[in-house]
Amino acid sequence: MSTNIFWQESPIGKTERQKLLNQKGCVVWITGLSGSGKSTLACSLSRELYTRGKLSYILDGDNLRHGLNKDLGFKAEDRVENIRRVGEVAKLFADAGLICIASLISPYRKDRDACRELMQGSSFIEVYMNMSLQLCEARDPKGLYKLARAGKIKGFTGIDDPYESPLNCEIELKEKEGECPSPVTMAEEVIAYLEAKGFLQNQ
Ligand SMILES: Nc1ncnc2c1ncn2[C@@H]1O[C@H](COP(=O)(O)OS(=O)(=O)O)[C@@H](OP(=O)(O)O)[C@H]1O
Ligand SMILES: Nc1ncnc2c1ncn2[C@@H]1O[C@H](COP(=O)(O)OP(=O)(O)O)[C@@H](O)[C@H]1O
Numbered sequence: 001m002s003t004n005i006f007w008q009e010s011p012i013g014k015t016e017r018q019k020l021l022n023q024k025g026c027v028v029w030i031t032g033l034s035g036s037g038k039s040t041l042a043c044s045l046s047r048e049l050y051t052r053g054k055l056s057y058i059l060d061g062d063n064l065r066h067g068l069n070k071d072l073g074f075k076a077e078d079r080v081e082n083i084r085r086v087g088e089v090a091k092l093f094a095d096a097g098l099i100c101i102a103s104l105i106s107p108y109r110k111d112r113d114a115c116r117e118l119m120q121g122s123s124f125i126e127v128y129m130n131m132s133l134q135l136c137e138a139r140d141p142k143g144l145y146k147l148a149r150a151g152k153i154k155g156f157t158g159i160d161d162p163y164e165s166p167l168n169c170e171i172e173l174k175e176k177e178g179e180c181p182s183p184v185t186m187a188e189e190v191i192a193y194l195e196a197k198g199f200l201q202n203q
Contacts, residue, residue, distance in 0.1 A: 017097035023054050024199045025094035027119055028190060030103040031112060031166065032129025033158045034144060035136035037180065041129065041173070042103040044183035045190055049099060052191075054200055057093050059086055061104035074155050080111055087115030094123060099199065107157050109164040122197065127190060128166045130174040133158050 018024050028045065030038045042058045049056045061082070065072065069085060072078040083106050093100035106112050116124040136158065137145040148156035155161040166172075171193055173186050181189075194200050 014095050014097060018202050021055055021097045022202045023097065023099065024123070024202060025097045026099055026123040026125060026194070026199050027090045027094050027115070028099060028101045028125045028127060028194075029090070029106070029112065029115060030101065030127045030129060031106045031169075032131060033133060033136045033163055034105060034156075035139045035141060036129035036131040037173075037183065037186075038103040038105075038129055040183045041127070041186050041190075042101045044187040045101055048184070048187045048191055052200065054099060055097070056099040056101055059090055059093070059100060059102045059104075061086070061106075064104075074161070076108075079105075079107065083108070083111040083115060087111075087118055090115065091118045094119065099194070105157050105163070107161070107163045109166065112166065123199075125171065125190075125193065125197075126166055126169040127171045127173065128169040130165070130172050131180065132175065135175060135180065 014025060030041055032038050039060055039062070042060060046056045046058055064086060065082075068089070069082050072082050083104065086102055086104060090100045090102045102115075106115075112126060116126065118124075140146060144153060144156065145159065147153045148159040157163050171190060173181065173189065191200075
């Protein structure tokens with residue numbers, strides 16, 4: 001709890017940085033169950049943006065838990081702090097003028113909404129990977145669902161820990177007739193949204 005602190009203004013601001021990059025800083029927040037395809041979409045989106053000359057940066061929950069958040073586990077209060085920190089970091093990246101792609105389970109609605117509140121206007125874009133538990137569990141690329149079902153991991157999201165789906169997200173991606181759209185198709189949907197909202201230019 002710091003006291004006697006003052007905000008230091010910088011001579012070059014977000015407006016100048018956005019002009020330099022010819023884009024607008026924002027946060028694309030990807031939420032969903034483990035195995036729903038968050039990281040895959042984040043990578044595909046980052047690649048597609050790069051080919052269009054747009055600068056993005058991925059904040060991936062799993063990766064951040066190797067460094068910034070390595071003191072946190074998966075208890076409710078740790079997940080709350082995890083999302084709070086990443087929300088603040090995402091805000092900095094957006095302020096730098098980048099398209100910040102945050103990819104975390106972020107299971108609690110209140111925490112995602114708090115991250116949204118940090119951002120101005122419509123620059124927080126919540127993307128919900130609405131994939132069934134059945135699909136995620138069938139994928140199980142890390143074998144974590146198997147361990148959770150066997151009781152070897154306690155408090156696993158979707159098994160014995162809650163996931164609160166978004167009520168008003170900007171983009172919902174889901175299975176169609178039991179099939180999941182390809183990562184590129186999903187990335188294109190997000191890019192179409194960013195384009196329509198003017199984030200990919202700075203005129
Ligand atoms: N108990 C439990 N519940 C959920 N997930 C678990 C758990 N233990 C480990 N993992 C692995 O941690 C990754 C999720 O980290 P996040 O930082 O995104 O989680 S959270 O937003 O704080 O809920 C998650 O990665 P993804 O599969 O990419 O979602 C898992 O690999
Ligand atoms: N659109 C997709 N179509 C088919 N398989 C996918 C798709 N997206 C992800 N996958 C596969 O599903 C698994 C989980 O994806 P991942 O991106 O790691 O999910 P998450 O980050 O949500 O845990 C991976 O094996 C990945 O290859």
